[in-house]
Amino acid sequence: MTSERDTILRVRDLSVDIPVPSGTLHAVRNVDLSAIRGRTLAIVGESGCGKTMTALAVMRLLPGRARLRAREIGLEGTDLRSLSDKAFSAIRGNRMAMIFQDPMTSLNPVYPIGDQLEEIHIRHRGSGRREARERAEYLLARVGIVNPGTRLRQFPHQLSGGLRQRIMIAMALMCDPALIVADEPTTALDVTVQAQVLHLLKDLQAEFDMALILITHDLGIVARIADRIAVMYAGRIVETGSSRQIFAAPTHPYTQGLIDCIPYPGKTERRTALGSIPGIVPSLVGDAPGCMFRNRCAMAEERCRDGGNVERSVEDGHSYRCVHPVERLRGTMVPS
Amino acid sequence: MAGGLFANEFRADAPGPGEIMRRRGRSHVGFLAGTGFVLLVVLLAVFAPWVSPSDPFTQNLDARLIDPFWAKGGDWAHPLGTDSLGRDYLTRILFGARISLTIGFGAAIISGLVGSTVGIIGGYFGGRVDAVVMYLINVKLALPGILIALSLVSVFGGSLIALIAILGFLFWDRFAVVTRSVTQQIRGQEFVTAAHAVGASHTRILLREILPNVTSHIIVIASLEMAIAILVEAVLSFLGLGIQPPTPSWGLLISEGRNFMFFKPWLIALPGLALFFLVIAINLMGDGIRDITVPEGRGR
């Protein structure tokens, strides 16, 4: 078990509401999560499930209209909710950093790479330009970029997507953060580059002894690098557990559906359709009691209409929100 | 997994585009105010002979430069006073609206036809045709509009028809620029490719697929160009090269009032305000149409 000291981030009962013309959109509901030093937490779900909103809420980067509620958002023992915007900005990019999905648009086109890296160090460490440049060069080399000195003088449009994402990673490491939140860091990249970037992240995590939150829609890439997995659907975490628990015994029908979508070489028979989950994601506007997955769930019953949001535990560290008895699910879906 | 118990739940009924536009239109204050004012001016202009207190040309040298009703020497026989030749000022302003609106509409229609045709053709055919269109637009942009208008009016005279034609053929560039880029965007889209695939002719695609999609842009620019044409007419008339006396044009009224502005400032204030409010109203209407028709409801 991990000690209290190793829990870098602890979030309890986080909700994000966005006022829209037709009511209130509940983007995130009652989310609990924690990130542990040296470990990777993967948040998995379809687009629009609230996973990015959760990350932005932790980073206090939510769009202006969004309203955040939480019982606790603690980073290394500091309650982030109590900080002023000014105090918060001193932590962002410093103790925790974020890597975004699209490296093509996440860098400022009119400034050289070096400038965009150095300004972080200058801001948080109060260092001089030369010291910041040394740090930037070291990190570029560390993320596998050759000729870092030359690259630093180049502009974003002169670099490939893979290189830019490496730069985004170096950028996140500038101040040696305790936590990195990576939001779909490989989605915009070529398939061949995706694996390299993921491995790089994993290596760096070990080297810098950081907590990593990896946000992705692809359960497949998670299997290899996540320690814990949280599956989100329609703003809620519907199942959470260790990577082994989730893959060995998926309990929520939605998790099962996601696993069915992963192609396994050799295992998935040729010409069988890859799994996909039919149906539409419900609107998140307004109050919606009951399980939000019920319209897409083959096992839905009458009681799903009002039940299903209570957290139940399978075993230690593995919980889910569904009304169905665990045994029945096990019995029907994971023949042993 | 399909066909579960709740398979048909959560299906939203989205309102159609027409309904969204009506909704936006009804709640858009600028659009409502602008359109309301423009309609009011149009009605007043159309019915000017009936609603105005007297005749715009009848001079009365015994009743010159009477103050408007709110001033000391004013009376309700001439609510907005009289000009230096004793003509009723309210009447002249109401008849002036006819000139402004006629020129605004006329010039916007001509420039809309010319500009949109040029722009759509350039955007649709691309290549050399487009190069020629871009060249034409560049030539037009390089010419100083007001100076050209002044020169042409001095050569061809300041009749209503000449003014409409000159302003119409001078201010087509914005139509061309916008329709060209919109057409370029639409041209690449699937429904146009599909129309090509089923063998539709260029004319048919231009009229059936492209034109309906650029119409809202054309209407928005038309309203803005109408405002510009009205302003330029006022300038030309003010400078003595547009509408000729005794026809009442707002620009001309300001020019005539200028000689008396130091002691009768309302002579320039009133027609100027009329011009100002009409142009604001047209701009608000145009901005409103853009806000209402823009697909995602963003920008302004």
Next chain:
Amino acid sequence: MGRFFVQRLGVAVLVAITVSIIGFALLRVSGDLAADLAGEDATPAEIAEIAALYGLDRPLHEQYLTWAADALGGDLGQSLFTNEPVMDLILERVGVTILLSVYSLVLALGIAIPLGVLAAIRANTSIDRAALGVAVFGQAIPNFWFGLILIYLFGVLLRWLPISGSSSFAHFILPTVALGTAVMPALMRLTRTGMLEVLEADFIRTARAKGLRPGAVFFKHALRNAVLPVVSLSAVSLGFLLGGSVIVETVFALNGIGLLAYESILRSDFPVVQSILVFVSLAYIVLTLASDLINARLDPRIRLG
């Protein structure tokens, strides 16, 4: 990038030639130049003599080429009214127009950029709506009328400022306000939309995620990108101001080329009108080319391709 500019330059030269042809054509459709030159009571024989003297009896394209060659050599012909060389007339007065245009642009930018940025940062608040109101006002107010109102308020009622002439800086204040108001709204709207777009951009979220102070986010990361299109529009606006100053120069009796053009139009002095037209067009063409170069300096995506 080299290719791009060669292409641009080619188009600019082509446009310049076309504009000069249009200017030349305008001179010819304006009437019988030989008759104008000969004076009102000239006999047909005298007119023919004048026509032969000035080469007006030769084919039009020859006349154009002669005129264009002379113009390139700095000879724009003579004023029909004062008989002075047109070049001298223009050079004497162009300074006033350039000064007025530059002042107006500076004033317009000085209002447009801070107001546009503020409106974007405070989008959909009362500040934003007030800024929009200022834009609508500036766009709708007829600037010749605005000039008269300024004259009445500040020159007549308050007696703060001179209302006509161009002998001191004070003389330029009211004309600058009148003219600057005309170009300000477009610049402000462009700054506002540019800034709004940039603030939505991913790299701004990155800048905030890096923990940069709001000042650095807005002014270093957002503004630089947002003003790129404003720079282009400024160059275009300056070209527009050079041609559009005719109204304000007339209202304020400011002795620039706009007033010269107006007076020349009134007395059918077409060699002068034509020269000013071509001059202003060429200035516009040069300015737009310059704006491309400036943009390339500011935007590494263009500069480095």
